[in-house]
Amino acid sequence: MTTVINQEHSENYTMFNGDCVDVSQSLPDESIDFSIFSPPYLSLYTYSNSPRDMGNTRNDEEFMQGFSFLVDELYRLIKPGRIVAVDCMNVPMMKERDGHIGLKDFRGWIIQSFINKGFIFHSEHCMWKDPLIEATRTKALGLMHKQLCKDSSMCRAGIPQYIVAFRKPGLNKNPVAHNSGLEFYYGDDPPTKGNMSHERWRRYASPVWTDVSFSDTLNFRAAREENDERHICPMSLDAIARCLTLWSNPDDVVLSPFAGIGSEGYQSLMMGRKFIGIELKESYFNQAIKNLNKAKPAQQMRLF
Numbered sequence: 001m002t003t004v005i006n007q008e009h010s011e012n013y014t015m016f017n018g019d020c021v022d023v024s025q026s027l028p029d030e031s032i033d034f035s036i037f038s039p040p041y042l043s044l045y046t047y048s049n050s051p052r053d054m055g056n057t058r059n060d061e062e063f064m065q066g067f068s069f070l071v072d073e074l075y076r077l078i079k080p081g082r083i084v085a086v087d088c089m090n091v092p093m094m095k096e097r098d099g100h101i102g103l104k105d106f107r108g109w110i111i112q113s114f115i116n117k118g119f120i121f122h123s124e125h126c127m128w129k130d131p132l133i134e135a136t137r138t139k140a141l142g143l144m145h146k147q148l149c150k151d152s153s154m155c156r157a158g159i160p161q162y163i164v165a166f167r168k169p170g171l172n173k174n175p176v177a178h179n180s181g182l183e184f185y186y187g188d189d190p191p192t193k194g195n196m197s198h199e200r201w202r203r204y205a206s207p208v209w210t211d212v213s214f215s216d217t218l219n220f221r222a223a224r225e226e227n228d229e230r231h232i233c234p235m236s237l238d239a240i241a242r243c244l245t246l247w248s249n250p251d252d253v254v255l256s257p258f259a260g261i262g263s264e265g266y267q268s269l270m271m272g273r274k275f276i277g278i279e280l281k282e283s284y285f286n287q288a289i290k291n292l293n294k295a296k297p298a299q300q301m302r303l304f
Contacts, residue, residue, distance in 0.1 A: 080170020
């Protein structure tokens with residue numbers, strides 16, 4: 001039975017307050033054109049005390065089991081030939097929790113979990129982040145300058161963000177063709193002639209995105225609760241826009257099973273797509289509704 005605590009509908013979005021696996025099971029087969037989201041990072045952060053919260057797990061194996069159920073649903077929901085894009089990073093290991101300092105290959109595990117369910121590993125973009133900002137924010141031993149002076153064998157690189165994209169096998173019956181005249185160029189001027197400019201294609205096709213703005217996010221502070229951990233990190237609107245441009249059309253239905261405060265939905269609406277979002281935490285769900293209602297869609301469209 002689908003567990004939906006609350007839901008909100010408009011002309012161009014549907015937002016569910018509930019468990020992502022349960023709600024996904026209620027959606028029609030092959031009804032999603034594109035999915036983009038940032039999952040919880042194993043058990044690194046706890047977003048709520050709900051036993052249905054994938055971040056509220058006793059260990060990494062428990063998280064992975066729950067996430068695999070979602071990947072099953074995504075394979076059912078995505079149309080043939082279309083894409084799921086996951087925003088992720090590798091997870092730092094901590095001495096007090098893991099017994100030693102190092103990294104967990106979360107990105108690699110996500111890739112393998114999608115492949116195991118039948119998806120094709122389609123594409124990957126590494127997004128550069130300033131290691132000084134990470135060092136200041138996390139106080140990670142491996143990024144401290146004093147560690148370089150003391151014993152640089154413990155120094156490491158900063159942890160980048162990744163967009164890993166997966167394609168469902170089959171023929172895409174609705175090509176994402178950049179010649180419709182309906183393009184939305186987030187942060188860029190539209191081409192003066194023809195379709196997507198060659199210069200823009202070179203930046204988007206680059207395996208390393210060095211120019212993504214991680215400060216370009218929705219305001220998350222209003223969604224905080226008193227017992228929240230410090231970590232609320234909305235996905236970059238810039239990165240979302242690039243993925244929507246590359247892998248979706250105007251009027252497509254976009255799904256985020258971890259909608260948070262609505263970043264993926266806000267950008268989807270701004271770029272003329274429809275949106276289905278699922279979020280378990282009530283304060284995030286409420287803030288997502290406010291953010292989605294602030295979006296100014298390119299055109300009004302009905303969902304399903």
